[in-house]
Amino acid sequence: MINHFEECIELLNKRGVTLDDIVECVIYLQKPYLKEINNEEIKETIISVINKREVQHAIITGINIDIASDDKVFYTKDLSKILDKDFSLYGVDEVLAYGICNLYGSIALTNFGYIDKTKPGIIGVLNKDKTRCNTFIDDIIGAIAAAAASKIAHGK
């Protein structure tokens, strides 16, 4: 099977997101439970999450929907409109995010719910940026961070 890891990192970078941005989100989630933060361990855990096939498919699909919406290439023109405004009731972006979180158990899901409401770091930045469609990418980042934080919690 083909590993799409590099493609995922490039897609994230293209949309202005670095691994360090995601590290910051994991720290936000884990700070209350950790005595000391090990940035390298967190980064490695994030990389292990992005190395999962189902996670790669979610990243590639979600970010490509955002870009296709910017490019206005969808058959249903309303779809771009719905996504652009990120109607708080849209929901498919969260469904995709749960597809990632579910692989890491129930703690990952509660982590995601929390980070999706509080919008720390890059998630808040993307959420405020109205110059392009960020409907899927913010949930994808939240899900990756939630999954990584859950994996670290289970490892302790």
Next chain:
Amino acid sequence: MINHFEECIELLNKRGVTLDDIVECVIYLQKPYLKEINNEEIKETIISVINKREVQHAIITGINIDIASDDKVFYTKDLSKILDKDFSLYGVDEVLAYGICNLYGSIALTNFGYIDKTKPGIIGVLNKDKTRCNTFIDDIIGAIAAAAASKIAHGK
């Protein structure tokens, strides 16, 4: 809020799927449990499923991904390739389908798993049609049928 019901029916029709095709799938699922089949009741139940906002978003998003893949308009060219072949390990299509089924409880999910394996009627037809991308639409139809069958079961 805007109701996208008509748009959903048009999108399904555009891809060769009618409400009667979905009725057939529901009958397939319900036959073992029903003494008599009431086609009108089944059709009304399917319509009530498609009237749910989250279901409409899933239908519009999923079918538009299929069409965008046919049109080769995605930024990541590999995405079309992955979807065209409907790699049995892709998974995002099922995640979207679960987003529909979950709204109708655990019976809807087992119904979906069953229909996704046995591929009755239009689902099998779409699955065999390699002239275009049917990655999302077959799971969406399966999910609508599974949800409707579950709703009928709960009503008895």
Next chain:
Amino acid sequence: MINHFEECIELLNKRGVTLDDIVECVIYLQKPYLKEINNEEIKETIISVINKREVQHAIITGINIDIASDDKVFYTKDLSKILDKDFSLYGVDEVLAYGICNLYGSIALTNFGYIDKTKPGIIGVLNKDKTRCNTFIDDIIGAIAAAAASKIAHGK
């Protein structure tokens, strides 16, 4: 089919939880989005959630596990131990809660994740009470509140 509504309310009351406690949790979730809070509407929405069959099954099952753990009647004695300490990694309680939230869509799930982390009102009280097993009841209340808040959001 038998409606277990009254039994659910009695079980919640027996464990010290009233409908008004749950109203308070819904207000906590909805405050940022609502101009005015209508307590009666919230209470009616909570009642409609508890009237769903799958929700009733989750309430009855979850609270009975808590009580059986207090009564030390489980075959596996370790189970009481695991539940009493509510190991943050137990997870089955959240899985049951997701069974409720899923019926109300993706907003309900993010609401639950948020409330499960912030533990407002009665959820925090139950969480601090170490005199008995509250492993399932706090997640059940969080899920009912998250579902009701989501239903109100979708209605606006």
Next chain:
Amino acid sequence: MINHFEECIELLNKRGVTLDDIVECVIYLQKPYLKEINNEEIKETIISVINKREVQHAIITGINIDIASDDKVFYTKDLSKILDKDFSLYGVDEVLAYGICNLYGSIALTNFGYIDKTKPGIIGVLNKDKTRCNTFIDDIIGAIAAAAASKIAHGK
């Protein structure tokens, strides 16, 4: 963290289920896709599934609910009644099973839906045995088999 693997195997055995019974269910799911069946590899995969903490919690909790129902020790006497008859609309048993399947991605969920409908081998035996409560154990076995089959599919 404590590993409850031995306890899980003992609980399964106590209820008449062996690892070989689960191997048979995995073969049932995988036969259409495999050229040759490697029983040892399947058994090792099942063991790796049962070694996951969240899976162990689901096994211990589910089987203990079945036993507590047989022993009639639940506070709500109706709960035993609901479980004994395994009302096809109960649903909490499937929710617990999904908690296992979700960890293994969307293929595991469709596998579960299929096996839950077709009830091969030990699952059918348990389903027909009305001398005791088998509400949770059959779904747990189905979920373990579905997860193992999915893991094998992803590995190919």
